[in-house]
Amino acid sequence: MKSDIIILGHGSGGKLSHQLLDDVIIPRLSGLPQRDQNDAAVLTHGGRRLAFTTDSYVVDPIFFPGGDIGDLAVNGTVNDLAMSGARPLYLSVGLILEEGLPIVDLERILDSMKSAAAAAGVTIVAGDTKVVPRGKADKIFINTAGIGVFDHDFDIRGSGARIGDKILVNGAIGDHGMAVLAGREGLDLHSEIKSDTAPLHELVAELIAGIGTGLHVLRDPTRGGVATTLKEIALQSNVDLTLDETALPVNEAVRGACAILGLDPLYVANEGKLLALVAPEAAEDALALMQRHPTGKGAAIIGEVSDASTGRVYLRTAIGGLRAVEMLAGEQLPRIC
Amino acid sequence: MKSDIIILGHGSGGKLSHQLLDDVIIPRLSGLPQRDQNDAAVLTHGGRRLAFTTDSYVVDPIFFPGGDIGDLAVNGTVNDLAMSGARPLYLSVGLILEEGLPIVDLERILDSMKSAAAAAGVTIVAGDTKVVPRGKADKIFINTAGIGVFDHDFDIRGSGARIGDKILVNGAIGDHGMAVLAGREGLDLHSEIKSDTAPLHELVAELIAGIGTGLHVLRDPTRGGVATTLKEIALQSNVDLTLDETALPVNEAVRGACAILGLDPLYVANEGKLLALVAPEAAEDALALMQRHPTGKGAAIIGEVSDASTGRVYLRTAIGGLRAVEMLAGEQLPRIC
Ligand SMILES: Nc1ncnc2c1ncn2[C@@H]1O[C@H](COP(=O)(O)OP(=O)(O)OP(=O)(O)O)[C@@H](O)[C@H]1O
Ligand SMILES: Nc1ncnc2c1ncn2[C@@H]1O[C@H](COP(=O)(O)OP(=O)(O)OP(=O)(O)O)[C@@H](O)[C@H]1O
Ligand SMILES: [Mg+2]
Ligand SMILES: [Mg+2]
Ligand SMILES: [Mg+2]
Ligand SMILES: [Mg+2]
Ligand SMILES: [Mg+2]
Ligand SMILES: [Mg+2]
Numbered sequence: 001m002k003s004d005i006i007i008l009g010h011g012s013g014g015k016l017s018h019q020l021l022d023d024v025i026i027p028r029l030s031g032l033p034q035r036d037q038n039d040a041a042v043l044t045h046g047g048r049r050l051a052f053t054t055d056s057y058v059v060d061p062i063f064f065p066g067g068d069i070g071d072l073a074v075n076g077t078v079n080d081l082a083m084s085g086a087r088p089l090y091l092s093v094g095l096i097l098e099e100g101l102p103i104v105d106l107e108r109i110l111d112s113m114k115s116a117a118a119a120a121g122v123t124i125v126a127g128d129t130k131v132v133p134r135g136k137a138d139k140i141f142i143n144t145a146g147i148g149v150f151d152h153d154f155d156i157r158g159s160g161a162r163i164g165d166k167i168l169v170n171g172a173i174g175d176h177g178m179a180v181l182a183g184r185e186g187l188d189l190h191s192e193i194k195s196d197t198a199p200l201h202e203l204v205a206e207l208i209a210g211i212g213t214g215l216h217v218l219r220d221p222t223r224g225g226v227a228t229t230l231k232e233i234a235l236q237s238n239v240d241l242t243l244d245e246t247a248l249p250v251n252e253a254v255r256g257a258c259a260i261l262g263l264d265p266l267y268v269a270n271e272g273k274l275l276a277l278v279a280p281e282a283a284e285d286a287l288a289l290m291q292r293h294p295t296g297k298g299a300a301i302i303g304e305v306s307d308a309s310t311g312r313v314y315l316r317t318a319i320g321g322l323r324a325v326e327m328l329a330g331e332q333l334p335r336i337c
Numbered sequence: 338m339k340s341d342i343i344i345l346g347h348g349s350g351g352k353l354s355h356q357l358l359d360d361v362i363i364p365r366l367s368g369l370p371q372r373d374q375n376d377a378a379v380l381t382h383g384g385r386r387l388a389f390t391t392d393s394y395v396v397d398p399i400f401f402p403g404g405d406i407g408d409l410a411v412n413g414t415v416n417d418l419a420m421s422g423a424r425p426l427y428l429s430v431g432l433i434l435e436e437g438l439p440i441v442d443l444e445r446i447l448d449s450m451k452s453a454a455a456a457a458g459v460t461i462v463a464g465d466t467k468v469v470p471r472g473k474a475d476k477i478f479i480n481t482a483g484i485g486v487f488d489h490d491f492d493i494r495g496s497g498a499r500i501g502d503k504i505l506v507n508g509a510i511g512d513h514g515m516a517v518l519a520g521r522e523g524l525d526l527h528s529e530i531k532s533d534t535a536p537l538h539e540l541v542a543e544l545i546a547g548i549g550t551g552l553h554v555l556r557d558p559t560r561g562g563v564a565t566t567l568k569e570i571a572l573q574s575n576v577d578l579t580l581d582e583t584a585l586p587v588n589e590a591v592r593g594a595c596a597i598l599g600l601d602p603l604y605v606a607n608e609g610k611l612l613a614l615v616a617p618e619a620a621e622d623a624l625a626l627m628q629r630h631p632t633g634k635g636a637a638i639i640g641e642v643s644d645a646s647t648g649r650v651y652l653r654t655a656i657g658g659l660r661a662v663e664m665l666a667g668e669q670l671p672r673i674c
């Protein structure tokens with residue numbers, strides 16, 4: 001039965017998020033079919049293409065191992081632009097501040113946005129600042145919207161997967177989600193777990209320069225994790241995907257923490273990872289190219305597009321079984337980004 | 338003494354907002370001098386200009402006489418694009434939903450965004466939806482960012498005021514703020530007060546077509562009201578402005594409610610009003626043109642740019658005195674937009 005109120009799962013990025021988007025939000029706002037729901041919109045202006053995207057950040061806690069809500073808000077929008085194949089250029093920043101937020105905390109967050117913007121080569125050109133009374137928000141929420149431009153003519157999109165494509169990831173999965181969890185009061189996880197928050201536009205530029213039209217799909221596996229994102233791609237492209245469990249890079253500490261908490265790293269959020277679906281003949285080049293890049297050292301080929309067209313995703317387990325992979329159900333980690 | 342925590346006044350749009358922006362936010366984010374802090378940023382892409390802006394909406398209550406948080410969020414961003422002289426084209430929508438929000442309320446708000454977008458001729462092309470636990474937000478917060486294009490080469494900006502310019506407003510002031518106040522629980526103001534929320538891009542297009550380079554400055558007097566906005570323009574252009582108290586259009590009900598509550602309509606927020614500073618020889622044409630337009634029926638010439646350059650604003654009172662007008666101090670009406 002469907003809920004008649006908003007529940008936390010509607011923000012999971014998984015199954016319930018998709019239901020809310022498909023049934024309630026998208027028909028009223030963008031009207032875009034799922035096929036075209038990409039990380040960024042591609043617009044045409046004066047014969048040239050522009051990318052446009054937005055994300056709001058409500059992460060709790062606002063400071064966590066490896067980052068804070070500020071660099072997250074910059075890198076996240078930079079990455080959604082990059083996933084469309086665009087070069088990120090301009091950001092807007094909408095701040096919602098809770099009365100009582102210490103100005104030093106705000107300064108620290110803004111400093112971290114400033115550094116992240118400089119590192120990603122984007123300029124903050126517009127903004128807005130609202131304040132709500134104590135208890136009507138939680139310290140700070142940040143929205144960023146971003147504009148990027150295209151230096152090439154390729155189409156990179158969720159519907160671009162083809163039979164035979166290889167699936168690559170640029171490094172170990174699950175770090176961001178587990179770092180945020182570790183940062184929460186009362187949870188004492190392995191201290192070595194750090195958020196992977198990082199801008200990925202340079203890695204994407206190298207992939208575009210290196211393999212060109214061999215690059216079919218890019219997506220950052222944020223809320224809902226790698227599993228949910230691959231399921232989205234399978235549905236958008238109407239292909240089946242098979243993942244190799246043994247090929248999935250997962251840091252030891254994350255694996256351990258997930259085991260203790262009963263979480264599956266495949267469903268844990270990342271903020272510095274991308275999934276790339278590339279033509280089979282380009283896969284080795286793409287892998288080598290990633291591994292040479294600072295944000296791709298841990299890259300791996302983790303699966304491929306099989307020859308069925310049912311929108312299913314399978315995991316080939318360590319012992320040789322085949323298990324269906326669905327989108328994240330429920331809400332395992334609220335306010336992860 | 339400066340506060341070391343965020344207080345409600347930091348969201349007023351007035352003096353404290355400006356202090357926070359100048360001291361803490363702008364130096365770290367955009368770095369723009371006050372002169373260049375306009376309603377929208379103007380970017381150049383492939384030799385053509387683009388406008389880019391953002392606002393977050395946290396209004397309480399979310400439904401109020403004359404509108405709701407949804408059409409407000411669309412019209413507000415449409416208007417900030419229009420104030421730069423751009424034609425609004427694309428919006429992004431970032432939703433932050435509180436757990437427990439009735440889906441019917443969400444639907445009503447989204448329907449109202451849909452209608453407002455259609456009425457303003459803008460397309461929602463990207464979005465994001467986050468959910469926070471009960472008590473960590475207040476029902477719904479909406480961020481919109483917008484992109485517009487320019488159909489002309491004129492520069493319309495806060496720093497463009499010239500000595501002798503006439504100041505026009507397109508109708509009665511203070512309606513939005515008083516309507517929201519009227520909508521708040523326990524307040525029983527005149528029921529005829531309705532928010533003026535409306536898109537102003539068509540009126541702006543008519544002004545541009547009608548008076549061209551005679552149009553120097555446009556700004557929508559939202560938070561902080563007409564007084565604060567004129568003070569911003571005076572500072573940006575380094576001119577003095579004089580307002581005629583008797584020329585200021587204020588609806589009777591708003592005037593009465595303001596008197597009862599000890600508020601000055603000059604400081605109350607508007608969401609369907611613009612201030613235009615135009616060359617003296619174009620003023621009568623601009624006025625006539627506004628009065629012919631549905632969103633300008635109540636237009637009036639309310640003052641002029643005098644020949645001093647000290648960034649001051651004066652009000653010529655009904656009895657002939659001259660009173661200095663400053664930005665809104667403190668926070669008279671929290672969460673007005
Ligand atoms: N967090 C921020 N980061 C960068 N620039 C900001 C930020 N907040 C406000 N600004 C800039 O300060 C200026 C004033 O912003 P403000 O939000 O008061 O304008 P507005 O949107 O026209 O008014 P309102 O928000 O009442 O509708 C704008 O140029 C805006 O881009
Ligand atoms: N409120 C909304 N209005 C219009 N479109 C939306 C809205 N929320 C999400 N979308 C669209 O749905 C798709 C999925 O959005 P989602 O936020 O899950 O992607 P993402 O930003 O890549 O992921 P994350 O938010 O976890 O970083 C995108 O195409 C997005 O534009
Ligand atoms: Mg994404
Ligand atoms: Mg995103
Ligand atoms: Mg604003
Ligand atoms: Mg404005
Ligand atoms: Mg505004
Ligand atoms: Mg998103």
